[in-house]
Amino acid sequence: MTQHADPRTTAASRDRDPATLTARELVARYRDGTLSPVDVHDAVQAVIDRREPVLNAFWVRDATASRAQAQASARRWRSGEALGPLDGVPVTLKENLARRGVPMPAGTAAVDPVVPDDDAPVTARLLEAGAVVLGSTVMPDWGMLSSGVSSRHGVTRSPWDPAWTTGGSSSGAGAAAAGGYGPVHVGTDIGGSIRLPGTWLGLATLKPTGGRVPLAAPYLGRVAGPMARTVGDLGVLLSVIARPDARDWTSLPPAGDADRVVRPRPPRGLRVAVHLDAGCGAPVDPQVRAVVERAAAVFADGGARVEEIPPFATQDLLDDLDLFWRVRSWNDVRSLPPQRRAAAHPFVAQWALGGADLTGVRVLQAYQSIGELAAQTTAATSGFDLVLSPVAPVAAFPAEQPMPFTEPGREMAHIAFTAPYNMSGQPAATVNAGFTGDGRPVGVQLAGRRFADADVLDAAAWFEEQRPDDAVPRWPDAAG
Incomplete structure (x- = not known):
């Protein structure tokens, strides 16, 4: 469910801070050579440097490693060998989605973090697609709080107002999305953990059909899914992470329309x-x-x-x-x-x-x-x-x-x-x-x-376009 760039959108993005661009806009700019994944990476890192002391969204962040990924992406774009709709696009992963060699503490100070030997299916698909992984975002203890409160990480705060919750348990992913830490982020959800940060942070989110996004350890009701500022970017991210993986015995076959554009279609007759x-x-x-x-x-x-x-x-x-x-x-x-x-x-x-x-x-x-x-x-x-x-x-x-x-x-x-x-x-x-x-x-x-x-994404995209003007988020300034 990818979204191809509208030339008008591309033109409108020229004068904007690269850290504020959508995934679709970034790829359009990479394609026409007016922006580099390295420029975007550095712009996003500047936002993170300013905001992270207050927001507290990251568990693990390695700007040197992610910049190397951005440099590799820039080389692919220059040579016409881009890997797909997320090549060079910054992304974060919730800490309970395994990244090889990155400790996983389950959001709690009560355990010694597990260090995985393999990437989770979501992680593997993103790396294969050339996404620039900025790091692992925090969660509360065992993912069982609907807030940004953790015995290990402390309190994660809303970019809208640090006095407000992010929601949880995808608290760090939500703070990163609303805070301008790149356009797309992956959370997990067993009872609302993607959508609760969605409502409390003004985000577009999707809890996919069960089995749509493969997991290394599937569990009753649990899914991984995209979080972003725009519905179109949900489709871009989903098109990459929804590819089947044999490790998930609940994994669905490829969707026949998995790579189609998210279309804001009027709900006439629905x-x-x-x-x-x-x-x-x-x-x-x-x-x-x-x-x-x-x-x-x-x-x-x-x-x-x-x-x-x-x-x-x-x-x-x-x-x-x-x-x-x-x-x-x-x-x-x-x-x-x-x-x-x-x-x-x-x-x-x-x-x-x-x-x-x-x-x-x-x-x-x-x-x-x-x-x-x-x-x-x-x-x-x-x-x-x-x-x-x-x-x-x-x-x-x-x-x-x-x-x-x-x-x-x-x-x-x-x-x-x-x-x-x-x-x-x-x-x-x-x-x-x-x-x-x-x-x-x-x-x-x-x-x-x-x-x-x-x-569902088509209907959400239509509503996103048609909602009253006073419902459109005016995102908090990245320097705030």
Whole structure:
């Protein structure tokens, strides 16, 4: 799903800081010889140097190694041997996506980092495509916080306002995307970890169909996916990382339209469901609801048949998903010696304790509830081309806070709109659609039928073009 350059876009990019250009614009400039991957690399590194002391997005960053990659790309472009739509384009990878020889601490101070011998499938595809890997971005402890809070890394902060959260667990990837650390970034998502930073940072993101992007260690509901400032760049990145890999036994065959352009197509005649009440979790903040309702009106004005659908999840199903994850995390925590366990973030350690000493029967019941959640999600949405909903019920919260809701029993109250699509395997994108009164971004989620990643991206790209002007992010100045 690549996006070919529009000559008008290329011309418009001439006077802009190279660090602010999209992946599509960069490749167009590389092709016509008016910009070098080395120039872009150095411009992005200057942004990182200025902003990283506050944002704290990177776990590992090696500017010398990435500059060498940019120099190799420049030679390929000069000789007409570019490797594809990301050759010379800066990219980051979340720290739980293996890079050979780069330690992987899972975001926590409680473990000795694993040093992988091989690249993850995503990493391998990016390197094969000539992308310039700037480094590995941070995440919270074991990826089980929806914030930028980590016992190992400290606090990762929003480029919009350092007092606000990035969301998580793809916290560093989100901060990098919103902060101008290059155009494309890869996160992972098991219940919202790509899309939550999407809504709280104003980003375009995609949780792909399950199996679309191969993983070295596939797990129920877990995906890797693209994060960027524009929907078109999501398609560029997805076209590279969605290639099959034998290490992932859930990996899908190549999509027949994997390399096609993301097309902003009007939704005329599409059936669009509006999902405003998840049926569980926290109630939707009125400001968030208003943003989603306005987005629904944009689709209706574009010719879509829009109708509101009732809730399809229940609190019992959400609680059982939470319980299943607690058991999984407790299995990680319980194996640690006491001094190591004490080094984990206390919120995660306490939450995981809720999964201790459960019977096998109870764990199986929780697992079966996940299947029921997937079935109900599929049944409720199968008659629609798109489902438009909030991403999260609330806007960004304080950066130091580990979760939107910290009361016992409400730890997962914010994922009722996102997690169902992890379990059903359906693709779901986010696009910024407005702001709260105090300037916090608010995204909308666009979910589609399984395997319809391209259709979801087309709809998201159309909305990105048609959204009200006051919903378009004016990205924080890179020198701020």
